[in-house]
Structure formats: C-alpha cells, structure tokens
Amino acid sequence: MPRISSLLLYSAILIGLGPGSGSCIAKPIIDEPLVLRICEALSQSDPGRMPEAVAPEAARKFLEHYRVDSKLLRGCRAATQTRSAENRTIFRVEHDVVEAYWQFYTDNNFIQQIVIEHYRYVTLAGDGPWIPLSGSHSGLITDRGGDTVFGSNLDRNIIEFFFATNRKESNARPVLEGDPPPNSVAGAANGWTLVSDYTGERAGLSFGAVRVRVPEGHQIGKVELPWSAEIFGLTFESKSDPEKHFALRSIQKVDEAAWIKSLSRSGKKRALIFVHGFNTSFRDAVFRTAQIAWDLQFGGTTVLFSWPSRGEVTSYLYDKDSALGSRDALLHVIADVRKAGFDQIDIIAHSMGNLIAVDALAHSATTNSPTAIAQLIMAAPDVDRDIFIQGIPNVAKVTKGLTLYASKNDKALQLSKRVAGDIPRAGDVPEGGPIVLPGLWTIDVSLMGDELFGLNHNTFASTRSVLNDLAILLNEGKAPPRLVEIRGFPEPPLKAAYFRYVP
Template identity: 35%
Template sequence: MRMLNFLLAAAFIGLHGCATTGAPAPKEPEAAPQPNLVNVYYATGRQPSAERDVYFGAERAELSYGMADVGIPSRHLVGRHEEPTLLRFESTPDDRKHITVQRKTNYSKDAFYYYLNKAIARSPGGKVLIFVHGYNVEFAEAARSLGQLASDLKFSPVVLFSWPSQGSLTGYTVDETNVEWAQSQFLELLNGIIDQTPAKDIYVVGHSMGTRLIARGMTTLASDRSAGDLIRFRDIVMIAPDIDSDVFRRDVAPRLARTNIHVTLYASSGDNALMASRAFHGYARAGDSGEGLVVVPGVETIDASIASGGLLGHSYFTEDPRIMEDLFSLLQSGQRADNRFALQPVEDKDGRHWVFRK
C-alpha cells in the first residue's frame, strides 16, 4: 500500500511537471507593423470639408496651405498603389495594408513656407517636387498618390497642388472649368516656391488634366521671371496629358522649349480615360499614343503603352513598377531617356521617341 501511494505521488509530480515545462507557452501576437509616414505639403483651392477622411471637398475656395501625413504600409511594393478592393472583399482602408491619409495639419501661408523650407534644407541638394493631380480626383486620393510617389522615388519634400476636381467620372465638364479657374492659384504657388524657398532644384510633375495647369503656369513664368529664376527648374514631367495633341505640338511644346527646362511626356495607347476625352472633344490627346504619338523638338516622349494602369489604364504611373523605376532614374539620377536602361529608342518621321524594353 505504501509503495502504491509512492507511485501515485510520483506520477502526479511527473504530470504536474509536464504541465509547466512541456509545450512552450503560446507566443504573444505580433503587433501590426506601423506604416511609414510621408509628409505631403499642400496648397489647395478647395473648400474644407467636415466629412471624415475627406478633408477638402469639390467647391472652390481661396488658396489654403497645410501638410498631410500619408501612411505607406510597411510591406508596400514599389509601383503598387495599395487600396481597398472588392476583389479581396475590402470596403474600408486598413493602414497596415493600404496607403492612407493619417492626418492633416492646416498652416498659415507663412507657417507653410517655414516648415517647407526646413524640409528643403534637409534634402540633398535643396530639392523640392511639385505635383498636380488630374481629373476625377479627390483631395485625399491626390495626397495618397503623391505620398506613394514620394516613397517610391525616395524624394523629399513634395508639394501637392490640389485644384477643385469633382472627383467624379461625370464631372468632366466642371473639372475643365475649374482647372481654368485654378490657373492663378497655381501660378501663386510657383512664384511662392521661387521667392520664398531656398530650393535649388525644382521638379514639376503633372498628371492628366493637371498638365494644363503646368503648361500655362510654366509658360507664364517664362515671360514674367528672369532666366536666373527659371534655371532652378530642373524637370517638367507630363504624365498622360489631357491636352489637345495639335495644340500641344503647335503652342505648348515650343513655349516650354523656350524655358530651357527639360520636358518629359509619358503617353499610352491603353489609356481609356484619354480615349474617352478624345471622343468627347473630337481630337486626340497628347497623352494618347493610339493615334499619332506626339514627338516634337524639346520634349522626350516615352510610349508607356506596355504599362498597366488600373481599370481605365490612366493611373499607370502609380500602378506599374516599370514607370516608377523610370521616373526614379529621371528625377533622382538625372538620366535622360537615351541613358535609361529600361528604354529603347525608336526613330520615325517625326524624330526620336522611346519605348520600354520587353
């Protein structure tokens, strides 16, 4: 009996030991990686909105300034614009997986240039990039796109000029009216960057209808400012420009050429938004390579038809790694088209343009 009690006690101790020292305790769940924040400085002619995550609406307003913090997911891939999609049963943004606007801070004009100048002073070479969005774009979407662009290009600081686009496919006519209305505000920003910042290298990038602001604004600067002011502008990049191609050849390109600023144009034959614009206006657009690629002196034209760009094929600069990598070579390395490995030259009756190597 004494032996039985001893064996039972030993068994109990053994079992108790297994319970405490056997299988390892479950690990604490890992905290979700925090997004990387990109500072997007902005100047906008939109009316402020009280609606959550909208920030600014589609109505006109006086120019106002601030900074938006854009969260880039820790697992972000270059040339991929991560956003909720119904294909993955996602309806709301998740900052662990999607590019999001985390917050915005309103600045006075003086505070805007104070903080922007501090950022320019920290940048290698005193650089700044100005971005103008296109048609059918809300403020938050424009901030997210520029946040991604800044992250992928490793470029800082960046400034968004956001004009009052309706953010709607059916708002095209109103957008055309508002982009004309915004010309003086964009020119005010350009003059402010010249007069109130120490930036040595200024880069101007526009998409779609936003390139109209750049075309007008830069040619106005050419007539109003000195050569010493203009030499600070290193590159003008027009992505999918929604500008009449004949007007671009006859008027826009020669005027831009007189600024002596390097100009790059990206066009695609797969851009359905510009095809719709061509049908609406009755004439081809400069960013549509389907009917006569725009090849003119003073402009390096890149045929990006190989690229993918979302449902409409219009946003390829944020959706295709090849375009983003080419922009990096252009804007960060200063390489011209003939020196960029991804590009192959093509000669035709109008001159030389470039396509992406397959």
C-alpha cells in the same frame, strides 16, 4: 620689454584671463556654434570634440549619461536659444529625426552640467508629442545589434508631405484614421489646425501638410485601398486595414507665411510638385502623391498641388474649367517654394493636371519675371493636341528638361478622350505615333499597362521600370534612354525620333 610684459599681464587680469582672477572670469558664452559643437561630440561619442567651455567632469558625465541616446540625437542641424536665467540657458536643438530641449547650467568658469529633458520626432506640422528623456529610455527601441534606432511611437511607414490647394475646405468634423493622432495642443501652439478634408468646390489657396501611412505589404506602382463597388445604387466596400491599405492619418493647414517657413526648415534644396489629373478627389490626390514619393524614394521635399476636381466622371467640364482657372494658383505655389530656398523645383503633372502646368509655364515665359523650373514631367497629358503643341515652345524657355510619357492604353486618358468628344489628346499615341517636338523627350509607354502611375496596377515589373526611369531623370537629369527597357524608335542605324518602353 619688462614694462610691456607687465601691461599685458595687468590687461589679462582685468579681462579675467590671468592667474588668480577668481570671480572676475566671465561666464562662458553659450551660442549656437558652441551648442552644435557639444551636440557633435555627443553624436560622435567623442570626448575630443567637446569644447573647452565644458568642465571636464561635466563633459564626461554628459557623454556617459546620454551615450545610449547618441543615435537618437544624431545629426546637429540648428540650435535656437529659447530662455536664459542667471545660471541656466535653454536651447532647442534640431537633429536629423528629432528636436530636443537642452539645458546648460553654468558658473563663472565653465558649463557645469548639460541636461536633455524632452524630445519629439520632427513632423512637418511640428505637432509631435514631447517625450521625457529621463534616463530610463522607456520610449526607445533597439535593433538586433542593441543600438538605439527610433522611439516606439515612430511609425516608419508614415510619409509626410506638404500640400497647397484651391479647393474649398470641408465642413465635416475631422476624423483621423489610425494612431497616433496629432497633438492638438502642440499643433495649435505652432499655428497648425486639423481639418477633415477638402471638397471639389473652388476657393482661395490653402496650405498645409498631410500624413499618410503606407502598408507593410505595399508593392511598387500600387495604391492599396479597400475594395469598393456600387451595385443597384448601393455602395459596398471592405473595411480599411492599416496593415494592408493606404491610410490618411491627418490633414493640417497653416497660414501661408508659416507654410513657407516650414518648407525652408526642411533643410533640403530640391522640391517635387505633383499636379493630379481629372476625376480626382483630394484624398485620392493625397494617396497618389504618397505612392509616387514613396516608390521614387525621393530625397527632396514633396508638395502636392491639388486643384478643384469633383472626383466624378460626369464632372469633366467642371474639372476642365477648374484646371483652366488654376494657372495663377500653381504659379503662386511655385513662387512660395522658391521663397523657401529651393534651388531645384521639378513638376510631375498627370492627365488634366498638364493643362494647368503647361498653361502656367507657357504664360510665365512671356512675363518679365518668368518662373524657371528644372524638369517638367508630363504623364499622359489630357490636353488638346494642338494647344499642347502651341504651348511647348514657350514652356521650353523656362525649363531645363521636358519629358512626355504617352500611352494609347492609359485608362484615365482614354476616358478623358471619350468625354472630350474623341478630340486627340497630347498624351495619346495614334497610328502616326506620339507628339515629337524639339527639346521634348517623348517616351511611348503603351506596353506598360492601362494606367501610368496606377491605382492597383497589375503590371508590377513594368511599373517599377517606369518609376526607375523617373528616379534617374529627377536625380540626374539624364536624357533617355536611361534604361535598357526604353529604346529609341526607329531603331539604329536610323536616328531615333522618340523612345518606346519595351518590356
């Protein structure tokens, strides 16, 4: 036994664990788990969480110096080493709302100092400016209780989401609305480039992210925009006010691989893809997506799929052909979202956007590798009634839930019906009632007003109810009726064939 003890002691000395080893003790290994443990200690302001690799005095000074910033630096998602020198290692640490550069200074025994020098707010394009964290905290604001909440450069009315489009990029010079503009140097370093807009002409797929500011006085169900009117060929409009109107802050594009990577970095597992309808410009599609995502308070990642609509009533046939030619593009986007690691993908399609969604999913169901999604929500679909009925059985094979919101009063649908030669549309509600099919939840929302998702909808309460119904459907996948305002028809004791919204 004494001999074994001596060997163990000798081995401990050789590997730097025994007494008197001095400089033989190896430097602490600084890796992602260790950094995240230190980050959690700061986030929780808890010295007990600090790893033993940090010298006690260094741990005390670190927690004390950055105590005010602990709310800003809350949440510890990931840590990536960016540089390493003889006694210094640098990590980029991702938090809930910011990312920051952490520097670790070591000797042969412990981490002797931790310095956080710069941070920036996380944006989809990774283009936020880097802000020094020097101890003065001049870039921070506090709430009424004195706790640090956000940097003064962060506008909490900004909503960001991804887009994919097979529109042609505009050649116009990029013009940004409002402040702050993206940091072009940082954006270029990350592969994101600023663009002005996308036209209604057709092209290959482009990928990117947009940033929209929602006004302070926004009401659920509305897209507040400047007043505009055309009189005798002249256009008159009011001035855009970011306090009162939706404002497009930036459009940035990136290559497909980087787009998928950015999607995967969101850390979320649910994605909502919105497909807009006929007579919709790219900017209108962006504002509609922002309104829906903001009003729903959707907790996952939002993606706009914008197909080549010219945004003109007179271009109905062009738009219809564009929609018919966008099937493969939508399937490609869904596949990219799936590659990014999303477990649940939902689709909301509006008006003619349903022509793309139904066609794409019905076709996919007949292939060897069908595209599966969770909920397909079809809002006032501008699709030939017979074509819709033929396609839904195949769509049902690749979806967990199918919901049809039909309306006889939807302005966009009524316009489409007239332009299409009064051919019955799938989203209409004729005298005999809406479409009723096995596996399809049909809800007649005619009484909510004249626009389902509404640009400047005038029925605030009813729009809110329909959005509440959508939120429950997306979050829980629950069958109707989900709200007291939505009731079965015919009424009990008869078995309900479909549902009606009753204000």
